[in-house]
Every structure is written in structure tokens, then in C-alpha cells.
Amino acid sequence: xxxxxxxxGGLVQAGGSLRLSCAAxxxxxxxxxxxxxxxAPGKQRELVATISSxxxxxxxxxxxGRFTISRxxxxxxxxxxxxxxxxxxxxxxxxxxLLFPFQWGQGTQVTVSS
Numbered sequence: 508x509x510x511x512x513x514x515x516g517g518l519v520q521a522g523g524s525l526r527l528s529c530a531a532x533x534x535x536x537x538x539x540x541x542x543x544x545x546x547a548p549g550k551q552r553e554l555v556a557t558i559s560s561x562x563x564x565x566x567x568x569x570x571x572g573r574f575t576i577s578r579x580x581x582x583x584x585x586x587x588x589x590x591x592x593x594x595x596x597x598x599x600x601x602x603x604x605l606l607f608p609f610q611w612g613q614g615t616q617v618t619v620s621s
Contacts, residue, residue, distance in 0.1 A: 508533075508609070508610065509532055509533040509604075509609040509610075510530055510531070510532045510533075510577050510610070510612070511529055511530070511537065511601075511602055511603060511609060511611070511612035512529070512531075512611070512612055512613075513527060513528070513529045513530050513587075513600060513601060513602055513612050513613065513614050513615040514527070514528050514529075514530075514538070514615055515527040515615055515620070516599075516600060516615030516617045516618075517616075517617070518620065519592055519616045519617075519618070519619055520619070520620050521592060521593055521594055521619055521620065521621050522591060522592065523592050523619070524588070524590045524591075525589045525590060525592065525617060526586060526587070526588050526589070527543070527586065527587040527600055527602075527615055527617075528584055528585075528586055529541070529543070529585040529586075529587075529602030530582070530583060530584050531583045531584070531585070531609075532566075532583070532621065533583070533587060535578070535603075536583045537560065537580045537583065537602065538560050539560060539604045539605070539606070540556055540557055540558065540559045540560060540569070540604070540605040540606070541557065541567050541578065541585045541602060541603070541604060542554050542555075542556065542557040542602065542603060542604075542605045543556045543557075543574075543576060543585070543587045543600060543601070543602050544600070544601045544602070544603065545553050545598035545599065545600045545601070545602070545617075546598055546599050546614075547595075547598040547599075549595060550598075551578075552575065552601070553567070554555045554567065554588075554605075555569075555570050556572065556574055556576040556587060556588075557576070557605055558576045558577065558578050558585065560580075562578065564576045564577075567598070569601045570589075570596075573589065573590050573591045573592075573615075574587060574588065574589050574590070575587070575588040575590075576588075581596070585602050586600075587600065589596065592617075592619045593619060594617050594619045594620065594621045595619075596617060597612040597617060597619050598616075598617060599616050599617075599619050600614055600615050600616075600617055601614040601615075601616065
């Protein structure tokens with residue numbers, strides 16, 4: 508069973524930056540498209556970025572040009588560099604496999620103050 512551990516969240520002012528990390532146990536990570544998701548209070552979880560096993564990224568329109576997803580298959584880790592943060596980016600951020608998700612991790616809280 509793959510375990511996912513997200514880290515790197517925190518409190519930041521609007522316009523600031525954070526870099527999130529998601530460490531996955533097991534080798535299954537390397538061949539899968541991974542995604543970063545977020546869930547704001549009272550809202551459904553939404554997918555914000557994906558990255559294929561070969562490194563091709565996609566982004567939801569609201570984060571294009573501000574967030575960058577990357578991965579290191581040797582470290583079984585996915586990253587999300589978040590720049591020009593806005594208060595509406597405040598949420599708990601999770602990573603997971605895009606298809607047939609693994610058990611969800613605890614997520615990491617990102618809070619952006621105005």
C-alpha cells in the first residue's frame with residue numbers, strides 16, 4: 508500500500524511563495540500520473556495540477572502561471588511550487604495518483620493572508 512506524506516504548507520502573505528512536497532512510499536509512484544489537489548473549507552476537493560510519469564504538466568486555469576508542478580522519480584516525490592499566492596489559494600493541499608487514487612494522506616495546510 509502506497510503511503511503519501513504532504514509537507515511544506517504554512518501561513519504566507521498574499522504575493523508570497525510556498526513549495527509543497529509529497530513523498531510516496533513504494534515504486535508504483537514512478538509510472539503514474541500524479542496530481543495536486545486542494546480542499547477549501549466548505550468546498551469540494553479540486554484538482555489543481557497534474558504531472559505525467561514523463562514530466563508533462565497540466566494546470567487548472569486559476570493557477571496557471573503561478574504554480575509549477577514537478578517530480579523526482581528517484582526520490583518518489585512530487586512538488587508544487589506556488590508563487591504569487593492569493594487568499595483564494597487557502598486550502599488543505601493533497602497529492603495523489605490521478606487514476607485509481609491511493610489512500611489519501613493528511614494533506615498540508617496553506618493559508619494566505621490578505
